[in-house]
Amino acid sequence: MARPRIFRFSPLFALTGALLLSATLSASEDNPDQGKAAPVEPVHALAMHGEPAYGPDFSHFSYVNPDAPKGGRLRLAVRANGYDTFNPLVVRGVAAAGISTYLYDTLLVSSDDEPFSAYGLIAESIETPEDRSHVVYNLRPEARFHDGHPITAEDVAFTFNLLMEKGHPFYRSYYAGVENVTVESERRVRFDFGDTSNRELPLIVGQMPILPEHYWQEHVFGEEGLTRPLGSGPYRIGEFEAGRYITYERAEDYWAADLPVRKGRFNFDRIRYDYYSDETVSLEAFKSGDYDFRLESSAKNWATAYSGDRFADGRIITEAIEHQRPAGMQAFIFNTRRDKFSDPKVREAIAHAFDFDWANRNLFYDQYERTDSFFENSELASSGLPQGRELEILNAYRDQLPDDVFTEAYSPPSTEGDRTLRDNLRKAMTLLQEAGYRIQDGAMVHQDTGETLSFQFLLHQKNFERIVLPFKNNLERLGMDVSVRLVDTNQYVERVQSYDFDIVTQVISQSDSPGNEQRDFWHSSVVDIKGSRNYAGIADPVVDALVEKVIQAPDRETLVNHVRALDRVLLHGHYVVPQWHLSMDRIAYWSFLERPETTPKNGVDVDNWWYGD
Incomplete structure (x- = not known):
């Protein structure tokens, strides 16, 4: 068991804690049970309000195909002038497409068919009291970074402090309610919240991508540019050419591949993003077969450009799929x-x-x-x-x-x-x-x-x-x-x-x-x-x-x-x-791509698709 390690310790919290401890000890002299906090049972998931839709024994989300085959490739397009960093966690630079989704795992992951419920990924279970004044994440022993190094509570605490000190300013606002972080053991980390009325904190802290402390001790966070970082997610960075394309290669030894929250997802062996500075060129490249899937944002294109032999004979499929997500x-x-x-x-x-x-x-x-x-x-x-x-x-x-x-x-x-x-x-x-x-x-x-x-x-x-x-x-x-x-x-x-x-x-x-x-x-x-x-x-x-x-x-x-x-x-x-706004996703894709029968309320997610015949 690792020695307890406390981060971001607040003098005010220390004083409050001492007073509470004194009160508890005084009460216990008369009644041994008085002042004791009710035990907190570990759970597999948390809902913002109510109960999670999926129980502790669920095998996969209802909107995926758990038997989807692995293999093939998916080529996507980005309408932009390029990228200059592999770090999406800082304000500096333009991050490569897909980094946040494919490279890093998080403590928890949300389902796409509920308002806001989060299920354990790196965290095997979660402990939080009724008032959600703190949360404990119990980490899975099998959780690994791509170099085989285990993901530990030290990495979680390190990541939080790194983001608060050097990350995008968004994190300082988003995690403002966190008062301190305690590493209780190698696989147990606790976050205490100063504002107990903020019931969302156990869920949003769980969204934090976990970074490897041992890697960043040898690199300068925010200044690494296009040096491939070490991740833990379903893909590694493969070939790339700055400003032109980036390729992700599926991690064959991905530690979480068979977990219920990952079953049926991330099925392609390779995912490639090509960058296009011109929208017309991008559309023509899709119709020529240079990439495979397109989410159409132009009404004019949708009404006039999706025609021709490839559409008529079914090689390219077009669909408008309704969704129930807020349009913002x-x-x-x-x-x-x-x-x-x-x-x-x-x-x-x-x-x-x-x-x-x-x-x-x-x-x-x-x-x-x-x-x-x-x-x-x-x-x-x-x-x-x-x-x-x-x-x-x-x-x-x-x-x-x-x-x-x-x-x-x-x-x-x-x-x-x-x-x-x-x-x-x-x-x-x-x-x-x-x-x-x-x-x-x-x-x-x-x-x-x-x-x-x-x-x-x-x-x-x-x-x-x-x-x-x-x-x-x-x-x-x-x-x-x-x-x-x-x-x-x-x-x-x-x-x-x-x-x-x-x-x-x-x-x-x-x-x-x-x-x-x-x-x-x-x-x-x-x-x-x-x-x-x-x-x-x-x-x-x-x-x-x-x-x-x-x-x-x-x-x-x-x-x-x-x-x-x-x-x-x-x-x-x-x-x-x-x-x-539009309450549907207008999509076009080549017919060798296949998708699940069920689309979640949040709409189309190509990471649930697979390469067919």
């Missing part, structure tokens, strides 16, 4: 760190110049639905006027919120029915006048400073120009000075991470069980931290408070009501111009 928010996002966007009336006015209905008819072949929630396509989305428990939650902040939150159901500007773009532009002009702007010599200028309302759309996808340019024209009709800048992917990533933009298009993805990651999206504590996903620069005490309430929700009903309240406040803040 794809939107034009304002950088409110810029003074020009500090007034919500200005942001709302700009939103009135985006004619989604015209774009859907003329550019998207009527394939999309307009997004009107940050938690679109889920029960978490707000709708109508607030009522019931959601209204009670919002009433606590009524004096800090605009009246619209309570009196108007949010709906993005539309040109459906009797409403026209001209009507929307008139409304935009009224809002701009209320914000202190006026037309002077054909330009929209601020009446106090005389500055023209000028800004730039930053893009990295050329096919998005056809969407932005009509929007730009509408804005110029209002006297605004608008430009569009197209940059390569790497520059785009760097500028977004540094908040060096006026307006960008981003997707804010959501799960069916929002929690600690909401801090990284909206909380004022990350507004100036490079690499956070608070792209809009939101710093609102009401939003901060609601985020914490979401994280602390003790049950599903409470979570849903607080998320809806948060959603409503964000929408009425006009931080984004919502775009669109």
